[in-house]
Amino acid sequence: MHEISLCEGVLQVLQENAVSQGYSKVKTVWLEIGALSGVEPEAMRFGFDVVMKNSLADGARLEIIHLPGEAWCMQCSKSVQVSARFEACPECSSYQLQVTGGDEMRIKQLEVD
Amino acid sequence: MCTVCGCGEGETQIEGHDHHHHDHGEQHGHTHDYGQGPAHAHAPGMTQSRMVRIEQDILSKNNQYAAANRRYFQQHGILGLNLVSSPGSGKTTLLTRTIDDLQSDYAMAVIEGDQQTANDAERIRATGVKALQINTGKGCHLDGHMVGHALVTLKPEDGSLLFIENVGNLVCPAAFDLGEAHKVAILSVTEGEDKPLKYPDMFHAADLMLLNKIDLLPYLDFDVARCIAYAQQVNPRIKVLQLSATTGEGMQAWYQWIAATRQMALVGHPALAV
Numbered sequence: 001m002h003e004i005s006l007c008e009g010v011l012q013v014l015q016e017n018a019v020s021q022g023y024s025k026v027k028t029v030w031l032e033i034g035a036l037s038g039v040e041p042e043a044m045r046f047g048f049d050v051v052m053k054n055s056l057a058d059g060a061r062l063e064i065i066h067l068p069g070e071a072w073c074m075q076c077s078k079s080v081q082v083s084a085r086f087e088a089c090p091e092c093s094s095y096q097l098q099v100t101g102g103d104e105m106r107i108k109q110l111e112v113d
Numbered sequence: 114m115c116t117v118c119g120c121g122e123g124e125t126q127i128e129g130h131d132h133h134h135h136d137h138g139e140q141h142g143h144t145h146d147y148g149q150g151p152a153h154a155h156a157p158g159m160t161q162s163r164m165v166r167i168e169q170d171i172l173s174k175n176n177q178y179a180a181a182n183r184r185y186f187q188q189h190g191i192l193g194l195n196l197v198s199s200p201g202s203g204k205t206t207l208l209t210r211t212i213d214d215l216q217s218d219y220a221m222a223v224i225e226g227d228q229q230t231a232n233d234a235e236r237i238r239a240t241g242v243k244a245l246q247i248n249t250g251k252g253c254h255l256d257g258h259m260v261g262h263a264l265v266t267l268k269p270e271d272g273s274l275l276f277i278e279n280v281g282n283l284v285c286p287a288a289f290d291l292g293e294a295h296k297v298a299i300l301s302v303t304e305g306e307d308k309p310l311k312y313p314d315m316f317h318a319a320d321l322m323l324l325n326k327i328d329l330l331p332y333l334d335f336d337v338a339r340c341i342a343y344a345q346q347v348n349p350r351i352k353v354l355q356l357s358a359t360t361g362e363g364m365q366a367w368y369q370w371i372a373a374t375r376q377m378a379l380v381g382h383p384a385l386a387v
Contacts, residue, residue: 005252106171112164112165
């Protein structure tokens with residue numbers, strides 16, 4: 001959707017943590033991206049290199065950890081996997097699902113110098 | 114440089130602000146070269162690289178700005194509504210009609226987001242309500258930071274209604290919290306009835322869907338029931354109101370929703386409740 005803005009968000013977090021964590025160069029960034037987060041990993045990779053240019057993360061490697069979409073089905077009373085928000089429960093076809101996981105877009109960890 | 118948050122130059126233009134918003138902090142073109150890794154390390158046996166656990170949301174920065182806006186709204190008893198839709202759904206017409214009809218009941222203010230031009234803010238100002246235009250430049254959505262700045266300039270009255278008309282886009286504004294009480298999605302019947310399925314994130318994030326331009330239904334092949342079913346499929350909690358900002362049909366229900374929602378914003382502000 002707006003992966004460039006998201007990459008700028010990543011860069012802000014990297015810059016803020018640089019002081020508190022005492023690093024000046026970021027070599028690898030691990031991101032957790034959920035299947036329901038609306039983030040397109042390929043666009044993220046494209047935006048990442050562009051946004052990180054001339055920053056403390058110039059040339060950094062981007063590792064994306066994909067997390068599956070998870071929802072609680074009220075009819076089945078259990079957790080099921082879904083790949084989109086409008087999907088029905090794969091077991092009972094109900095739409096009464098509460099998304100419980102997979103909407104993450106989080107910076108998990110960094111390799112820094 | 115901005116005195117509120119220290120932001121520098123960029124592309125966003127907020128009326129009445131001579132500085133611009135920029136996302137990347139400093140980029141003075143300096144890169145520090147600390148060698149190529151362990152082989153260049155000064156301390157023998159120690160690698161220069163280390164791992165730092167961050168566990169921070171990518172949108173955490175935006176969420177901080179949004180939380181500050183939300184606090185401001187709470188302190189001042191302001192009801193902030195974030196209006197989202199495709200371009201051309203009739204957002205601005207809906208807003209001008211709403212303002213005309215409710216102006217005698219409430220103090221109101223509007224933040225207008227568009228990529229370019231101040232046309233919409235001018236349309237709002239023509240109603241007599243104060244409005245501020247934010248031009249996002251190449252940006253596809255408003256963010257918490259831009260709205261925070263707009264509040265400083267706009268200074269909405271205590272107890273007022275603040276409408277934030279987001280950039281016409283059903284994708285990006287879904288993820289960016291502005292500190293609003295509710296997202297209101299506007300869908301017009303001249304669009305596809307399956308838009309809630311095509312853009313599920315937005316309809317999932319919205320608390321209310323306004324189905325606009327219903328005066329045109331006789332001329333269109335738009336299945337209202339199916340559209341509402343799609344919206345509820347994506348978001349079982351969503352409320353749907355059908356209206357026409359042109360004829361005024363159904364607008365009373367929208368005003369009722371505003372009145373009820375505003376009461377919630379006024380909880381804890383007895384002096385402002387009227």
